[in-house]
Amino acid sequence: MTEQQILDHISRGDETALDYLYKKYYPMMTKMVLKNNGTVEEANDVYQDALIVFWQKAISGDLKITSKISTYLYSICKNCWLKELSRKKRLSYTEQEGSIVQSDPEDIMSKVVQDAMEVLGDPCKSVLTYYYFNEMSMSEIAGRMNYSNADTVKAKKYKCKKRLDVLIKKNYTQEDFFN
C-alpha cells in the first residue's frame, strides 16, 4: 500500500488502515522507547498513543504531512515518550517529597464522560465520536450512518449530547461529593 493509499483509507475512517500502520511500524517505534529505558508495556502504550494522535489528525483533515508517514509518526512517538518521561520524573519527585498524589480533576471528568458514553449506547456513541473525535461534518456523518441529511444528524447530535450531559451531571456530582 502506498502512503497516499494509506492516507485515503484513513480519511474514509477505515480502521484497518490503523491496524496496518500499527503492525508496519511497530518494531521501529517501540524500539525507540525500549532503547531509551522504556519497558515493553510503556513502548506499546506510547506507540499506540502516538499512532492515535496521527490517526486523529489525519482523519480530521488536520494533517499537513510533508515527510514520510514513518518520519512523522516517529516524531510524535518521540514527543509522547519525552512527555511520559517528564511525567514520571515529576511523579517520582512528588513521591520523594512525600506529597499525596491526587487524581487530576480532568482525569476524573474524562472517566465520568467515558462511563457515560458507554451507558449512552449506539447510535449516540457513534454520532458523538464522529462529531468530536473524527470532526466529521454533518453531511459526512449522515452519509456514514445512513441518515437522510445533515439536519437529521444535527438534531440527533443535539439529543444525544443532551442525554450525555444528563448522565455526566448525575455522575460528576456524585464523584464531587462522595470522593
Added chain:
Amino acid sequence: MKSGDQEEAIAQYLTRRMSEVERSAFEQKISESPQLAQKIEFEKQIAQGIKNYKKGILKSRLDQLELGPSIVETTSITTKTILAGITVIVIGGLSYFMLTPGEILVIENQETIIGTDGMAEDKNAKISLEIDTTYAMLSDKKEDERTSPITKDIENTTVKVSTKQSKKESKSDKVILQAEVEVVLPDMDGTEISFDETFDSLQDFSDDLMKNQAQVNSVSELEVEIEMKKTKKLKYIYVGEKLILIGDFSASTYQIIEDNTIAEKKLYLYFEQEYYVLSVTSEKKTLIPVRDIRLLDYLVDLRNK
C-alpha cells in the same frame, strides 16, 4: 442567544468548525463573559472525554492485533537480558537433568534424544550419575540482586541422570558450570570420589552438558525473563521470542512446554501443579490455569513423556 444556539456555537468552537471571523467574534464574547468561559471549559472537558473514549476503543483494537514473532526486534543487551540468558540456560540445564536417554524432549516436542548423537564415545560410556547440583555461582549472595528466584530454587536439587561420556571437547563457555557443579558419583567401587579427583571427567561432563544446553537453546530461542513481584496474581507478556513472567515465581521451579506442530507453535507454562496457556500478548495478561480436562490430559501426557 438561545441556550441551544449557544451550545451549538460552543461545540463548533471546540471542534474548529468556525470560520476565522466567527471565531474572533466568539472569542470576544468569551472574554466578556466569565460565565461563558466557564461553560466552555466544562464543555472542553466533555469533548476531551469523548475523544478519550474513542481513543480507548482504538487502543483496545490495537491490543487485540496479533503481532507476528518477527515484529518485535530484540533490544540491546541489558542487565535484564543477561539475567534472562542465565535463566534460559538454567532452565535448559534443568530440562537436561530431568531427562533420561530415550526420553522425548518436551520443550522441542520432537524426538531429540538426549545423549551422544554424533559424539565419539568412551569405553566407559553410560555411566549413571547421581548429581547433587549446587550452583555456587548462582546461589552466591553477592549475586542476590541479579539472580532470579528461579535460579535459586534449583540449588540443592537432586536429580538422576544417565549420560554418556564424550571425549569430544567443546570450547564454549565451560567456565559457567565447571566449578559450580558438585558431582557425586554412585558407589562404583565403594568409595566416594571427591570433586578434585573427578575434575577431568567432570570437565567432560560439563562439555556435554553445555552442548546439550546449546541444543535446547538453539531449538527454542525463547528468552525468558522474570519480573519478580510479591503478588499472588501471576501475569505474563509474550511477544516475539520473549516471555516475561510477572509475579512471585520463587516458590518452586517452573517449566516451559513448547508444543510444535506443523501448523503452529504453542507454549505452555507449568508452575505449582498448574498448567497455563501462553498466548502471544504484548500487554500484561493474567495467567489463568487450564481447566479444560482434555487439554489438561494432553499437557500432563506431554510433560510426562
